[in-house]
Amino acid sequence: MKVYESEGTFDCEAQTFTLKIQTTDISPDAFYISTFYNICNEERFAIVGILQTKDGNTKDFSNYPPDASLNIENFPFSDLDKSYLEEGDKDITTIQEGDTVAVYIHDGIGFDPKENSADNEYIENYKKGVYVYLEAGSPPGSSGNGYIG
8 A cells, every 4th residue: 555645734723634645446445544643743743644444454555556535624633642742842733824744644554553562663753754664564655574675
């Protein structure tokens, strides 16, 4: 699975965001975002959404065409998981018109950062703005065994 293109807007007045995420048609299954994490740090505003399949489909979609969209509309800032915020991090509720918010979409079928330390490390690295290969996992939006050859 790869996320091809995404676009969105953050409404500082309504304290919501809307995203259009380009994905792959996997009917009858479908993609959804299981959790949006607030991963702002001291220097930037950022969120990461965990893309999963409703039926837990583990098929490798990396070579499928970008022929579908997942639309997230008027998602409230208050519903973001705040478990990765630390004292001194930027507060997404203070964004103003013209501010930039980094948005990551992570292909995470079976993703569980509370039970899987590698999943937890993915979120911690997104917060830092770092992409890494972990264990036998693959970088977000690709396939493979996690090793650079």
